Amino acid sequence: MEWERAVELIRAADEVCLACHVAPDGDALGSMLALGQALRALGKRCLASFGEPFRVPAILRFLPGQELLVEPDRMPEEPALMVSLDAAGQSRLGSLAARAGRAGALIVVDHHASNTGFGGVRLVDPDAAATAVLVEELIRRLGVPLDGAIAEGLYAGLASDTGSFKYPCTTPEVHDLAGRLLTAGVRPEAVSRELWDRAPFGYLQVLAGALARARLERDAAGGRGLVWTTIARADRDSRDVPYDQLEGVIDQLRRTDEAEVAVVLKETDKGEWYVSTRAKGAVDVGRACVELGGGGHRTAAAFTMGGEPAWIIDRLRAALRLPGDAD
Numbered sequence: 001m002e003w004e005r006a007v008e009l010i011r012a013a014d015e016v017c018l019a020c021h022v023a024p025d026g027d028a029l030g031s032m033l034a035l036g037q038a039l040r041a042l043g044k045r046c047l048a049s050f051g052e053p054f055r056v057p058a059i060l061r062f063l064p065g066q067e068l069l070v071e072p073d074r075m076p077e078e079p080a081l082m083v084s085l086d087a088a089g090q091s092r093l094g095s096l097a098a099r100a101g102r103a104g105a106l107i108v109v110d111h112h113a114s115n116t117g118f119g120g121v122r123l124v125d126p127d128a129a130a131t132a133v134l135v136e137e138l139i140r141r142l143g144v145p146l147d148g149a150i151a152e153g154l155y156a157g158l159a160s161d162t163g164s165f166k167y168p169c170t171t172p173e174v175h176d177l178a179g180r181l182l183t184a185g186v187r188p189e190a191v192s193r194e195l196w197d198r199a200p201f202g203y204l205q206v207l208a209g210a211l212a213r214a215r216l217e218r219d220a221a222g223g224r225g226l227v228w229t230t231i232a233r234a235d236r237d238s239r240d241v242p243y244d245q246l247e248g249v250i251d252q253l254r255r256t257d258e259a260e261v262a263v264v265l266k267e268t269d270k271g272e273w274y275v276s277t278r279a280k281g282a283v284d285v286g287r288a289c290v291e292l293g294g295g296g297h298r299t300a301a302a303f304t305m306g307g308e309p310a311w312i313i314d315r316l317r318a319a320l321r322l323p324g325d326a327d
Contacts, residue, residue, distance in 0.1 A: 026160030034153030051094020114295030132157030148185030
């Protein structure tokens, strides 16, 4: 990876523009805000944003450094230096994609196996558990010591993308990094409560409906099993639950013993379906989602598609087949 070039560009810059993928999760926003605060400690002007809808998810509003956030249309049209975080492709930057294309230099920090290879300077490692792992290394190379605020953003990213240290990407090195972040002042119980252990009552009602609609297909995914459900916009609107609070539904669905693959189709405000997928290790959902225009990792991936949910599931079911699987 091009660590020396990235550090050189950042040290020479007066202003650095940061962008993460649309609808940011804990790794995207936590990593971006952590890096932004480190750059501010170096005396850099820093602007951070993400494409519309420009709304910080409710579960991430505890993250420090949000004073760095600006509306995407306030980002320079032609940034001298831009850093993309946790985006597998330039299109994932949404309305900021064009600015990224016009940047004088574009550093890409990402850990997705489906990364498309965009950017001039690439800090991309598919073996990293989270983009936060790479950002922590970049901050260290820039010579900025970890403080509690920077560490909290990194910890949120690390905990999010390891499923609270439960996914296969949780290595000894991940626990070593988590330990350093705790030493810097992170309170893990406080972060965990914000990410996983709180929700409005309306969310419980939406979750109950989603679980009641769940369907189990034992023969899908090569006989390994598929469980899936849907959450229409009307379902959440009737309970006054914003779209960004639906992230945890799939964690309940994926507990199904009879299914290797869990899928939640969530209708967006635009009327499209965002399809979240999870696997337990025997099926590569990342490959299937890339085939359908999305991306992600072997055990956690997603794509967006229009159409009826049953038709979308038909296409996903076909993409999940491996050579030799029965039809």
